[in-house]
Amino acid sequence: MILIIAAFAFWIAAWWVNQRLVAIDTGLNTKQQRVIDLAVPLIFGITIFVVWELLVRGLNVPTVLLPPPSMIWARIITSTATLWADFQQTFLKAVIAGYVLGCGSGFIVALLIDRSPFLQRGLLPLGNFVSALPIIGVAPIMVMWFGFDWQSKAAVVVIMTFFPMLVNTVQGLAASGNMERDLMNTYASSWWQTMTRLRLPTAAPFIFNALKINSTLALIGAIVAEFFGTPIVGMGFRISTEVGRMNVDMVWAEIAVAALAGSAFYGGVALIERAVTFWHPSIRAQKS
Amino acid sequence: MTSTGKTIPVLTIITIIVAIWYASVVWMNAPFEYDQAERAKVEQPAFSELISKTMAQERPVLPAPHQVAQELWKTTGAMIQKGRPFSKRSLIYHSWITLSATLLGFLIGTALGITLAVGIVHNRAMDKSVMPWVITSQTIPILAIAPMIIVVLNAMGISGLLPKALISTYLSFFPVVVGMVKGLRSPDAAQLDLMHTYSASRSQAFWKLRWPSSMPYLFTSLKIAVAISLVGAIVGELPTGAVAGLGARMLAGSYYGQTIQIWSALLMASALAAILVMIVSLAHTMVLRRMGQAT
Missing domain, CATH: 1.10.3720.10 (MetI-like)
Structure with missing residues (x-):
């Protein structure tokens, strides 16, 4: 149960971070803009993997159906x-x-x-x-x-x-x-x-x-x-x-x-x- | 390039293809005939005899076009004449199985694609974070893992139409997302400013400006989406000993060396794809005409 809540908490937190990142007005600072452009999808991707891992463990999904990412990596x-x-x-x-x-x-x-x-x-x-x-x-x-x-x-x-x-x-x-x-x-x-x-x-x-x-x-x-x-x-x-x-x-x-x-x-x-x-x-x- | 006089070149090319096909039939099936003659210890067949023989083999390496046509008629038209159009031996039945999965997947995929596109256009965070992953999602060869998805969903107790449709969905949502994002962004700044001076709300600007101007893009994407939905449904039928559908026909044909059956399933699938794309194009012209944009 805790894992499921953690998954949702992580998701919401990541979403909030992304919203803030996008809202930053970089003006003409192209370097900063590029970092943000790279970070936003990266955070989203990490979120997917973390939520996947936590949900699979939290909901006790049989590994036969969907193994967690850590197991695949191993x-x-x-x-x-x-x-x-x-x-x-x-x-x-x-x-x-x-x-x-x-x-x-x-x-x-x-x-x-x-x-x-x-x-x-x-x-x-x-x-x-x-x-x-x-x-x-x-x-x-x-x-x-x-x-x-x-x-x-x-x-x-x-x-x-x-x-x-x-x-x-x-x-x-x-x-x-x-x-x-x-x-x-x-x-x-x-x-x-x-x-x-x-x-x-x-x-x-x-x-x-x-x-x-x-x-x-x-x-x-x-x-x-x-x-x-x-x-x-x-x-x-x-x-x-x-x-x-x-x-x-x-x-x-x-x-x-x-x-x-x-x-x-x-x-x-x-x-x-x-x-x-x-x-x-x-x-x-x-x-x- | 002028559009006039397209028919004659196309017909010429088709004639050339059919001629090459017949020539290859003789060339590819001849070794079998020579082999047969040698085993039966009779004289090698003369060339004219060879031609007629290569086109009447039961399990040819390459079936002749008329053999495929006969098989197609036997499994469609003749079945209707017998009054059993939906018997399990009829290709109409198998086509229907595949078609239903295709259409369901296409509908879900289109709905999902449009929803995502609307979100991407209206939310910057979604634009920046979702779009790269939508593109990445397509580098996963979903057709390759289709069998696993089917098996896993079957294990979860979901079987029948939905697993196949989900593969079609996965394939078809991508062109719709890309096309719709482009389409919803196609109104230029002046038009959006005009909506602004009318003090139009976001939803009004969406329904009265963005949505109508995205229609040409939507239909172009839909044509691609419906074609790959069909591919998804066919591949989805390959694994797990599927018993019905065009993909299952191909697999069964390849197991038992029934080349004519494979080819007829292949031609049927092609015809289905052509018809589906034609229906979408027809809807395209009709919608554009109603909007007064007909070309």
């Missing part, structure tokens, strides 16, 4: 070897290979059909349509075709990441204005020169958008594909078997690794985006 510490092996199998092999192949082929196909407006008009509506489809359903078929190992998972990832990349690149290549293109024309620049100097840079925000969408899609695709058959290693495999054995803390450890890997992947792409498209208004606005 499990992560003790089974790093297994987690690393799973991470290697799912992320380093299937996700990376599929991501590179899927994004690469989507990009190349977009460049190829760029020369034919006819194909463009045909492919764009179809690409948009395909992105609404439950592509994850091809997972059983891919497992059947490419076997149980990581190749079949990479194939699922390729299919999932191909269309977002295709559609976004085609849109991005169309984003440069007629004026700029005419200018390139008056410079007598070749198709290739126009591409590298003008159209690919203007397409970069769109391409990075697709890369970011794909970074989360790739991880999901690889893990779900493992439910349909896999060698005895891999994050999806571990999740489905440990659920069966009611080792829920192991499952949550695996989820934590997946979330961390997904965030790091997304964050990495976002960082590269900031470096490459530094001129874009949405990034310049953040820097000021």
